[in-house]
Amino acid sequence: MKQADIIKNLTDKELLLNLYFTQFLMLGLALIGSRILTGNWLYPFTFIQWNVNHIIIGITAAVFVVVVELILAKFLPRKWFDDGGINERIFKGRHPLHIGFISLIVGISEEVMFRGLLQTTFGIIPASLIFALIHIRYLHNYFLFSFTILLSFFLGFLFYLTENLLTVIICHMLIDMLLGLCIKYRLFLYNGQK
Template identity: 65%
Template sequence: MIMNKQAELIKKLTDRELLLNLYLTQLLMLAVVVVLSKIMHGSWFYPLRFLTWNGPHFLIGAGTALLVVLIELSAVKYLPKAWFDDGGINERIFHNRSPLHIGFLSLFISISEELLFRGVLQTAFGLVPASLIFAVIHVRYLHSFFLFSFTVGLSFFLGYLYWLTGNLLTVISCHFFIDTLLGLAIRYKVLDKLQKRA
């Protein structure tokens, strides 16, 4: 019922309003990061102590992102199109964006979400609770068993990468490259072409 109401509300938004809503959501997430950091860890910017430049960690994030994207593109090609229906939200967000805007948007999303879910929540509660919250917060996927399962798997994978390296750079770079590459795939209709060949 709630998801149906949300879907109807999203349909009434223009593409510009949808994009603005996305930016506001990410800004709200950053505000939550700061507040929860102070409440739970005693420091306003607690997650930043886990963000350091490390070349190998960056490459691990980028390399695993490429693997995830290849898996998703293969799934798009060989699995039913209906399994990937998110209500057209990703299509509306990315289809008219410039590559530079897609990259900026992906960076903004990856930083805000990973600071919250890995830097604050996983540090406080562990991998499993943080990963499940990450999956559930992507509410538009809850109606699709495949998309939700894929999101849960990706969430645990990102959590494991963070646990493995202890560096937010790894998961931010992984998240960034996944979103950027898939955003570009939507922008240049790669997904449509793959689905037509299936």
């Protein structure tokens, strides 16, 4: 059974539970991987710094990415943004605080794994490519997959620039949260083409 068929057979509650399960699994694997690769369970967290300038960079970068995606949605065919309806099912019926919570969990777990552990251990290229590959639902859509690769390298560059995991966690969280709110409140203005 293809992934799209499996997802269609899940209820929205099961889809959300699957999201939480995979994110907590990823965080657990990051901690175990950290222990194996560095000898320190919490190695990725050593890259968190409370730096106001880095926080502003993360916020600004997130707004930039969201604006770019909204502009692209206005001018490119709608089918280029089709992820099989997963993001809509996850975010459409959620309370804004729940969207923020989901985004926080995803931002922390994915950035601890990909920037905090994989990028610091193996470099930006492997970390960014693996990040794109775990977003398996985008593999059938060349535009979304390409956009995810670019976004992954963008986040990797932010981490390289600031050496601050908090910068990319904030950026990733805000991208997901703002796009989730756009989905909830139907703020994507597609150009109408299928």
